[in-house]
Amino acid sequence: MTDESVDGTADAVTLESFLDALQDEGRPVATAQQIARRLDCSQATASDALNRLVKDGDVERLNVESDPVVWYPTEWGRLADRERVVLFPERRELVVDQPSQFTRAKLSQVAHLVDTSGTKGYLYRIRQEDIWAAPFEELGDLLQTLRSVLPRRSPHLEEWIERQWSRARQFTLTTHEDGYTVLEAASESLMGNVARQKLDEEHLHAPISDTESWVVEGSEAAIKRILYEAGYPVVDERELETGDPLDIELKTTLRDYQRDWVDRFLDQRAGVFVGPSGSGKTVAAIGALAAVGGETLILVPSRELAGQWRAELLEHTTLDPEQIGEYHGGQKDIEPVTIATYQVAGMDRHRALFDRREWGLIVYDEVHHIPSEVYRRSADLQSKHRLGLSATPVREDDRETDIYTLVGPPIGTDWDALFDAGYVQEPEVEIRYLPWANDEERNAYASAEPRAKHRIAAENPAKVDEIRHLLTEHPTAKALVFVDWLDQGRDISNALNVPFISGETPHHERDRLFNEFRDGERRTLIVSRVGDEGIDLPNAELAIVASGLGGSRRQGAQRAGRTMRPTGSATVYVLATRGTREEDFAQRQMRHLSEKGIRVTEQGID
Incomplete structure (x- = not known):
């Protein structure tokens, strides 16, 4: 009887089991000893099987100084195309390469998607608030969902999740039979050491019992906010208003x-x-x-x-x-x-x-x-x-x-x-770094006070020429040019003979211009912050961010979002003056989009 038959594992060392072992190791290469440990066989058995896979062309071997031999798949694409989940329980993070739709759906219920930029695969983080808000009636259902995508169970992570699950159910708002609101704690200690320490007479009247307090009318939202910040989200079971019935039917089929x-x-x-x-x-x-x-x-x-x-x-x-x-x-x-x-x-x-x-x-x-x-x-x-x-x-x-x-x-x-399913088209985003229009502008920036530098860089006249160039490169696209400064908006408007919409534009004039844009009667609009949110411009195919890079990440995403629609490709150009803080601002604003899976490129313009 051979060693292989004693082990009963010769057949187990296949290409698939080798790939599984690499996944468990969390490394792209492994020694025969590591493979043997993962597949529970002798090192000799693993070496023989790996040599057989080398002859078949599925695996390659390499002699290195730190270890006599390491093994890796011949076709790296086979490994890259496989879903691989790596858990870091101490940090409560998961990195997922090539996640399936099933894995995405499950993790969306228990974790926060941090990054999809591709440099780390899909990075998920499990936060307190993710457990508090998880859509499950029982803790066991939450744990089962998480276990369905993890390579192995993690007692350390599950213990932490159980603590957070319990923490989210310690305080409850209910309606007393006499109509007023009651805050109820799971224990006398929580009511005394947490609720009555964090809340005052603006929030609570006299105690009803050791675990119940009469809530001051109108302070419910404040109570929920204060206890949430203290790490105790409140379960709201009040008998709130339901309103008179409304006879309404939906005429649209939801996705x-x-x-x-x-x-x-x-x-x-x-x-x-x-x-x-x-x-x-x-x-x-x-x-x-x-x-x-x-x-x-x-x-x-x-x-x-x-x-x-x-x-x-x-x-x-x-x-x-x-x-x-x-x-x-x-x-x-x-x-x-x-x-x-x-x-x-x-x-x-x-x-x-x-x-x-x-x-x-x-x-x-x-x-x-x-x-x-x-x-x-x-x-x-x-x-x-x-x-x-x-x-x-x-x-x-x-x-x-x-x-x-x-x-x-x-x-x-x-x-x-949503991008993969075709419901929303992923825009192409490019940051363009522009030189100064002339030495006069550069010198004005260099000698300006810190507060003035931001506006001088934002209003770099070179941006007008670049906007004209981009509109020429996209002659048929419906384009939005975003600015933060009214003077800049007027200058671009005069230079390009394009309407500028700002907070000073009368409402009836805004409506007329936006309707013309929607209907295709007008191809280009310059908009100030009034276009950052709440304006439906469904046919925008090109967005040029000329200024406003000192704004928030949300503002950057909103402006790019004006091109994210169900049909047609769209492009976003972010213009930043080279050698100024606009470079950092542009990268910060677009990082939020990059984390959502949108590809962001950069280009220097001479």
Whole structure:
């Protein structure tokens, strides 16, 4: 009887088992000893089998100084095409090469997609808030989902997840039979050492019991935010307003992922739809509105967006025009479905009107505004269902968690999945580094005060020539040119004979120009920050960012997002003056897109 038959493993050392062993090692090459350990056979058996694979042309061997022989696959593509999941339990991170649709779907429920740039594969991180917001009724279901994609179980990670799962269920808001709100803790210690230490008389009245406190009316949102920041998300089981029934049907068929968003939202009754421009967040929200079937308040940042919501509601539902009201500086009508601006809804003289109405659903569009002081008061409006929408809920002040505590946890699909399915076209993004137009401009920048340098670089006259050149290179594309400075916008407008839209442009003039752009009557527009969000420009095929690189990552993603639509390829050019801080700003803004899987290239212009 041979050694191989004793081991019973000669047949087990195949190309597939060799690839599996490399995956377990987490290395592209391995010694016979390492392969033997992974496949539970003798080193001699492994060496003989690997030599046989060398003869078959599947594996190659290499003598190196540090180890007599290492082995690796002949066709590296076979290894690259295989899904490989590497877990770093101490950091709670997973790197996934070539993830399948199944793996993406499972990880989207329990982890945060950090990076898809390709340098590290797909990088996922499991955070506290991911466990707190995971869409599962039982801890076992969450663990089973995670185990289904991991190469092996990790007791260390699972213990941490179990602690976070328990932590998310320590405090509950309920409605007392007499109508007031009660904060209930899982133990006397939590109520005394956490809730009553973090909260004061503005939030809680006298205790009802050792584990219950009477909540001050109107402080519920603040309580949820404070305890969340303390590491204890609150389960909200209040008997909130459901609103009068609304007779409405959806006339549009939702995509599979939109239906999944709506179903998850209905289960949670609170959440934020997160997806790139063009992914249909508004339509999905209208689907949620129809599913809830109650009177609805929709909060938006601008009058233009209010008008667009009205048009979308009439297009996709059976609502009659008289059932939809708008409440802002232009008109003030409250109807079963009311669209209001954040600023107006937060004003004292209007707030009572919204408080008196029993809303079954409140929709917060462009929800990343919520943490700001101007808009926060409108978030205190609470209903049984709260839904936020945002392509990019990142904030430079790192207050994204405010969004999820005031409105709800994120609900979304990873951007790469939408690109692969063809629902959204991935734009080509290129940063172009431009020289100074002349020595005079360069010298002005060099001698300027630090605050002035940013604007001088942004208004580099060389950008006008580059914009003209890019428009010539894309003669048939519908193009948007973004600027931050009004003087620059006017200069480019005069040089190119193209309209410039800013906050100074009357609303009727904005509407006319945007409609001409949508209808193809006008090919190019220059827009200030009024175009950064809330304006539906579905046919934009080219975006040129001439200035505004000192803005947020969200602003950069929004501007690029104006070209991310279901059909047709699109290009984004980001213009930065070489040798200035604009270079760093451009790279920072575009990094957020790169993390979402969008390819960003760079080019120097002479």
